[in-house]
Amino acid sequence: MLRSNTSNESDEEIVKKIQAGDTESVGVLIERYEGKIKRYAKKFLSLAEDIDDIVQEIFIKVYTNIKSFDVDKKFSSWIYRIAHNELINILKKKQKNPLSFFDPDVLFPHPIAKESADGNIREKEIRKNLDQCLDKLPPKYRETLLLYYLEELDYKEIADIIHIPVSTVGVRLKRGRKLLRNVCKNLGIDY
Amino acid sequence: MEKQINSIKEQILNEIKSGKVKMRPKFYFILKFLLFGLCIIIFFAISLYLFSFIFFILNINGAWLLTGFGLGGIKSLLISLPWFLILIAVILVLLIEFFIASFNFAYRRPLIYSIAIVLLFAIIGGVLVPKTSLHQNLLLSAEKEKLPIFGPFYLNYSRIHFPDTHTGIVSSLSEEVIEIRELDGQMLRIPILGKEILPPNEKIEREDIIIMMGEKIKKFDRNCPCYQNSQHQLKMK
Numbered sequence: 001m002l003r004s005n006t007s008n009e010s011d012e013e014i015v016k017k018i019q020a021g022d023t024e025s026v027g028v029l030i031e032r033y034e035g036k037i038k039r040y041a042k043k044f045l046s047l048a049e050d051i052d053d054i055v056q057e058i059f060i061k062v063y064t065n066i067k068s069f070d071v072d073k074k075f076s077s078w079i080y081r082i083a084h085n086e087l088i089n090i091l092k093k094k095q096k097n098p099l100s101f102f103d104p105d106v107l108f109p110h111p112i113a114k115e116s117a118d119g120n121i122r123e124k125e126i127r128k129n130l131d132q133c134l135d136k137l138p139p140k141y142r143e144t145l146l147l148y149y150l151e152e153l154d155y156k157e158i159a160d161i162i163h164i165p166v167s168t169v170g171v172r173l174k175r176g177r178k179l180l181r182n183v184c185k186n187l188g189i190d191y
Numbered sequence: 192m193e194k195q196i197n198s199i200k201e202q203i204l205n206e207i208k209s210g211k212v213k214m215r216p217k218f219y220f221i222l223k224f225l226l227f228g229l230c231i232i233i234f235f236a237i238s239l240y241l242f243s244f245i246f247f248i249l250n251i252n253g254a255w256l257l258t259g260f261g262l263g264g265i266k267s268l269l270i271s272l273p274w275f276l277i278l279i280a281v282i283l284v285l286l287i288e289f290f291i292a293s294f295n296f297a298y299r300r301p302l303i304y305s306i307a308i309v310l311l312f313a314i315i316g317g318v319l320v321p322k323t324s325l326h327q328n329l330l331l332s333a334e335k336e337k338l339p340i341f342g343p344f345y346l347n348y349s350r351i352h353f354p355d356t357h358t359g360i361v362s363s364l365s366e367e368v369i370e371i372r373e374l375d376g377q378m379l380r381i382p383i384l385g386k387e388i389l390p391p392n393e394k395i396e397r398e399d400i401i402i403m404m405g406e407k408i409k410k411f412d413r414n415c416p417c418y419q420n421s422q423h424q425l426k427m428k
Contacts, residue, residue, distance in 0.1 A: 016290055018214075019214075023204070023208070024204070026204060026207060027200050027204055030200040034200070052199055055199060056199050056202060059199070059203050060203060060206070063203070063207065063212060064212060064213065064215050065215060067214055067216065067217045067219075067220060067419050068220040069386075076247065080193075098313075106301070107301060107302050107303050108301050108303055109300075109301040109303070124248070154396055156299075159299055160295060160299075163292070163298040164298060165298065165299055165300050165301050165302070167301065168402055
């Protein structure tokens with residue numbers, strides 16, 4: 001469970017207080033997640049400009065829907081899910097079919113690839129390249145790589161955020177890494 | 192950076208305090224969940240009804256017997272299947288899947304599994320429901336013109352015509368020929384060319400309802416002004 005600098009309470013305990021009417025605790029959650037959500041939104045949308053309005057809208061949605069959150073579950077997955085929905089809606093306005101309705105990877109089974117198959121050095125390298133090449137990848141691979149390497153979430157959490165099978169997370173990571181390598185090479189970046 | 196964080200936090204807290212942004216009550220989410228569940232139940236009930244109706248009309252029309260006529264029978268069955276009803280039933284299954292896919296037990300696994308489970312339940316239900324008297328009673332009501340709205344639906348589908356197949360009641364039979372009266376009253380004479388045309392282990396008697404497959408040839412006969420067919424097979428209905 002995540003612990004804050006300003007409070008020793010877990011996210012879920014803070015949510016419980018907010019649900020009971022302690023609106024001041026909303027500030028603690030914003031402090032904990034603003035940076036992460038901002039980074040996620042900025043990278044996923046590939047935006048250079050300020051995204052404060054988008055982040056604010058996400059936190060407002062978190063607050064208005066907070067009573068639907070089950071405190072026995074993980075808050076971080078829930079807030080990322082809300083952010084994901086908001087960002088997908090923005091992408092839909094910007095481009096047609098950012099995530100196709102029919103995706104065979106979601107429909108059919110795949111063998112589950114092992115997590116953390118790459119070594120630490122390899123992961124660092126991927127993280128470094130993600131910063132430079134991520135915006136050239138299709139949204140579905142961009143988001144999965146972003147959540148895994150930059151937000152450091154595990155397969156199950158990513159599956160819960162994007163609502164895809166756990167095995168599909170592995171497939172997208174594998175293909176995403178391959179695409180990333182090609183994109184970086186085309187841009188003349190060492191990979 | 193710190194200033195920006197405070198700015199977003201303060202703006203949201205101000206909006207909450209001023210009442211511009213409010214928490215939705217728990218009741219809202221319970222109601223939403225119940226409506227969600229209700230949609231799934233309604234769509235499942237309709238798809239179950241459609242699948243059971245499809246199996247019922249195929250049963251009463253003797254459609255399964257067509258598979259015994261070989262490739263020609265299977266072709267005839269495929270052409271005459273109620274594809275429109277099947278399409279609606281499949282769309283309903285996909286709609287159920289659309290609702291179910293938001294639950295973690297469904298989306299964490301490949302969607303083909305949950306689609307297959309929904310389809311399996313609908314088909315098993317569809318096979319079991321016709322074993323009750325539900326559709327039979329509704330059809331009887333339709334025939335007595337006592338079934339509003341659904342009456343024409345039952346009457347239309349209760350008589351599916353399969354290409355090159357003829358259903359009728361045996362009116363007379365001998366070793367050389369069988370005569371049947373089709374449902375529209377037309378007489379049909381079937382010359383028996385060989386024992387292989389008759390269903391094995393089945394003895395045809397007068398008043399039996401039989402289904403026959405073969406090309407219908409109009410042929411005037413002095414003794415029986417009726418249609419006659421060739422290359423036929425017979426199946427008991």
